[in-house]
Amino acid sequence: MSRPLPSLNALHAFEAAARLGSVSKAAAELHVTHGAVSRHIRSLEEELDLALFQRQGRGLALTAAGQRLRDASTAAFAQLRDTVESLRPEAGHAPFVLGCPVSLLARWMIPRLERLMAELPELSLHLRPQEAPLNDGLEGLDAAVLAGEAPWPPGWRIHPLAAERIGPVVSPGYAQSHGLASDRPALRGQTLLHTLSRPDAWARWASSAGIDPDDLEPGPGFPHLYHLIEATVAGRGIAIAPEPLVANDLASGRLVAPWGFHEVSAQWVLATSVRRSDPRLEPLVAWLKAEFAQ
Structure with a gap:
């Protein structure tokens, strides 16, 4: 027995x-x-x-x-x-709640939302902006998209999406008036802008670009990426930003990236709770990977 x-x-x-x-x-x-x-x-x-x-x-x-x-x-x-x-009778109709940082939601997810709904019609998606740090259990969320690096909370299952690439961006007028050449970063004495949530972004980029971080003097910080980008477009200085979140500004000519973007140790991931699985997850991960690859 x-x-x-x-x-x-x-x-x-x-x-x-x-x-x-x-x-x-x-x-x-x-x-x-x-x-x-x-x-x-x-x-x-x-x-x-x-x-x-x-x-x-x-x-x-x-x-x-x-x-x-x-x-x-x-x-x-x-x-x-x-x-x-x-x-449960209502399980098949329950929305899939996806948490996103506000900047990613506004500048990356929402412009792609119509295509996402067309390509994944079975996914009843509810987007939830995330300002505060996510907790270990991801309470109230089915998944969350974010940029970060290990160690991750023990209650998360991580689905890698793409390496994070960051780089300096600047308005065309600022680049011209300050003589910024594309063949060599000239950052000494420049006003270097950043978001308050990523105070180490300039140092990370410098290390990946082969520049001594001690040669840089980060300037004003902004609470949100939106404020950072608008200040940069207005010619207030040079910003450091993630490539996906400024792609539209680069395409429209509002900003230029004179020295390109470099991969850093962080990555974009989809985080889910280890306690949950959902058949809608795999198609969403594949879709997000494809969009980040573009």
Whole structure:
């Protein structure tokens, strides 16, 4: 006779703690006490006669057995949740909620929205602007598009879309009046603009372009990319910006990129919760990759 499964409550508590890397976070997610999660994990270890966690400094680390059980239990609970959700009558008509930074939403997603709806008609998309940092569980979202780099929150599954490329952009008038030549970056003494959310963007670009970051003196910062671009178009200085978000300005001639764009360590990704899967996700990832490639 096959042995029965351990308590599902114990497995659920272990899965949450292993995925989140914290008993306290697991307790908050499951709406139980810290002690309840600890007792479930202890009873599971006793039943399996295996150590699933080991102390590492002031935190916990999974053992090899714990890693195997985490992978299996996370996948199993995700499949169970998805199946139950798919059985609900309204599941097939629920909108797909996609979070986007405000600048990406306004300057990249919305201009492509009509084409997205035409090419993925089964995707009832709801776009949600994101100003604040996203939390570990991506609560309220099915997925989020963003630029960043590892380490990612433990509760996220990352779908890479494209390497991030950034570069200096400037108005044609500013480039002409300041004698900016395309064959060599001449940035010493120039007014270098940036967004407050990316204060290190100039240094990152300089390193990728083979320029000593210490030779640059970043100037005024702006709270949003929209303000940064409009200040640049008005001739206030040279801005550093992601290529996809200024592509239309370059195409229209409002801005020029005298020294091109360089890849940095960050990348554009689609983030989803490890606890969820959705059949609409794969076509969306493919569509986003194709659009970024253009």
